[in-house]
Amino acid sequence: MSTKAVTTTKNELAKAGEASPSERFTMAVIKEFPNGLNGQPTELTSFQRKLIQNYFIKLDGVLKEAESKRMAKSEQYRDALAFSWNNVNMNKLALDVVAYSSIGLDPLQKNHIHPIPYKNSKTNQYDITLMEGFNGLELKARKYGFDVPDDVIFELKFSTDVFKSHKKNAQNKVESYDFEITDDFNRGELEGGFYYMIYNDNPEKNKLVVMNRSQIEKRRPEYASAEFWGGEKDEWKNSKKTGNKVKVEGWEEEMFMKTLKRHCWDHVNIDSQKIDDHLMRVLENEQQGNDREVVEQIQAEANKKQIDFNEEDLDVDFEEVKTEQPIPEGFEEVAEEPGF
Template identity: 55%
Template sequence: MSTESKTTTKVAKKEGNAIAKTNPAERFTNTVIKQFGASAPGEIKVSDFQKKLIQNYFIKMDSVLKDAETKRLSKSEQYRDALEFKWENVNMQKLAIDVVAFSSIGLDPLQPNHINLICYKNSRTNKFDVGFIIGYNGIELKARKYGLDVPDNIVIELVYETDVFKAIKKDANNPIEKYTFEITDEFDRGELKGGFYYQVFNDDQTKNKLVMLSKKDIEKRKPKYASTEFWGGEKPVYKNNKKTSETEKVDGWYNEMAYKTIKRAAWNDVVIDSEKIDDNYHRMAQNDMDRVAGEVQNEIDNNANATVIDIDSEEITDQPKLTEPQPQKKVEEVVDKETGEVKDDSPEPGKQKPLF
């Protein structure tokens, strides 16, 4: 072998070893940037922080796929879709564009209540599209980045029977909207009556805004598929994985759910500045429309005979929801009741066979 051939072989081996040492998250990051570049030609500037966020999207997405595939395999064959939840079946081009958009805002899927990932089957492409649900902390980040007149702070409180709350609205004699609030019995506040949020503007207090929500108002915002594990109420009893005619009462975490519902309403109340809207914001809006359309189509395709276990974006967990049809199972098999995290016993991404 010539000296030139030996040198070429050594260089190839060195490059091959370097690629092999790259972990799956880094390969995913490179794939995202490459896919995004193919769809949006031009110079792509991705900061080191954004690259870290993109790797976090890989870690979360990998967990979501494993969790969904475990549930797919646990279903009886008559309800089991043939399409496996694996990376090869994910629409990577769409995912790449969305990940760049959401990560540019600073939304981190590994941080509590920032953003959640869901998979839904696209019947036209026979691939899984990935939808993103922004959590209440993510809504705050979005409002601060794109808001027209963003408050310096928002106070959020629940009001109970023994509390003393008085709203002082703006009028001819009172230029600043405000309130008084007193807790008279810290450890036995009685039944929940409602809550409020108060937008605070330090430089111009005349813009301060008080919004009150009764318990009825909170109930209006309750998700369609609200889990009794969190909202409380009656749920069916299962025996041998089969639904019975019996029911049991679940206390749930209603007050916590009410608080988070008010917080979502508070930051959604911030008006978006049209001059700040960029391609990333448009991509967020498009993703939301695609996700809703995909979920509706899934429901039509799957029709009946299966229960959709749905953890809505306004649930206490703000965790991924699966629109794939599920067998009749308890919600506990999907969510950890203490942390609200989707259970995942899969190995670490770095220990897998390379995917990219």
Template identity: 50%
Template sequence: MEAQNQQQASTAEIAKKEPTQSERFMAKVVSEFGSSVGEVALTDFQKRLAQNYFISIDGILRSTEEKRIKKSEQYRDPLPVTWANVNMEKLARDVVAMARIGFDPGQPNHINPIPFKNNNTGKYDITFIEGYRGLELKATKYGLDVPDHIIVELVYSTDTFKPIKRDLNNKYEGYEFNINNPFDRGTIVGGFYYHSYSNAPEKNKLVIMTIKDIEKRKPDHASPEFWGGEKDKWEKGKKVGKETVEGWYEQMCRKTVFRAAFSDITIDSQKIDDDYLRLKQMESEYDVAEVEREIKENGNKDIIDITPRGEEDASAGMASEHASDDVPTTAPQPGGDEVLF
């Protein structure tokens, strides 16, 4: 009995010394901060960001592993989606770059982690996809000529919208926009965004998008939970037909116009730093991983179905371009221009 107690005490002591996943993660991030900025100590803000990244990644790993286990053995990847199988060196470098840009996974629609299996390393790489608020942050920080205000609106069939283009009679671009029936605006016919410069109105810019333009930007993997439409209906593990889902069509249309508005800001080459280059590299890696996923999905079906954990809905499907800004926390309010910054 005494020997058994001693063994249990020894096991408990070893377990106590074994660093937790959170401690391992923080140690890697601290080390990477130290190698990149010349000092190991993190500010309180950087520590909070690192904790937010750990919590966010831990959540997506857990949900993805649950989905892996639920798959039949025939289609299940043998490698568990756990911290032990994550490429920690790459993750630490990426987290440092994202944190220094200012992306905070604790904020809605900033940045979203997505795990992909790297067959070359036998590990899972965590890539990051910026949400529409993250896109705003990046454009504001690295933009060449950032507008003072950016206005984004959808136009409905009962609204009155008149664009004013710059010509001999008008010094500046502008528009007239009236919401005639705020509680029943009809169907969406398009949208627009407006770049406004307070001290240089001659640079004001109006871009109009028809509903066709908006829907052309709908991601190939858009989920019915977001854009609406039909999806497979399952009962007791068997597909029994189709069901119609209402989704969040209006919000998705608005976010599409929003993304176009900030993507239209030219990046200033003089502001590009190592963190921005790292971000572009991750975007490229994500594109490559998506192509590989497509090949596997349409080939032998032997693939882990990776679903990103959106800020508002962890169980809905991936919508490629909108991976991290799918279901909004609050619906856009009808009426009035929204000044974003």
């Protein structure tokens, strides 16, 4: 794709009232880009403009789907605030789109980034949270990470598989493992998984991370959908819960693999020398999400029992955004497709 710079002019912004929703969205985002040198108009490459358009296309679809689900509910249970562009906090969204698009995250690429709308009761608008998928986390890690591995092997471990780790010690200079699939078509029960980080020029830095079923399942988001993870869910009829539960098979293998990949790329340290303003906003957004999680845990556990934090607790990945109201039906799970 051509990287020929496209300059935003004042005349272009003046036409905002005549523009389509897509064009108005692009102009709102362009306003938030840093000014060029000597106060010159902001210059965007054609690739940046394409990414901005992709954010609009994805967000427009998300809002329309959410509005369709809202209208499908009976008026008694329907929130009065419509999922429309007029009700979106555009200032926050524009700043976030600038940051994430500058990193190179494309919402139309598989598992790069997922927009999730939630109602902010203080502003009576919808804030759009942009949640990174595991491919987005890898892209960010490779662009901004410190000591990024050259390659990573991800595997799931079933009960009939034979696995043995070889940890680094005084006699063994390179951490490694043995893994054999004894029955390709009947591997048994899913027990967990592992990933192996490879450094081609420095194999002594190779690292093996093993996660059993319990360690993976505890990273399942609180609002995770049964359609993804499997299990039971509430039965609905005529937009109302029947009080019954229905069992859903889900995509457990894919969710375990997703968790392994998120754990890997989310734990690559950021190189402080590579941090720019765009990454700083992304990191601030992530921290705000984590802070909300901690606050809600404290509030939920207050006056009930002592909260004990250990080293393992501090390693938890908070994949879901906790909101001031439940995530709209259909957005319980960050919308990563189960297939890879």
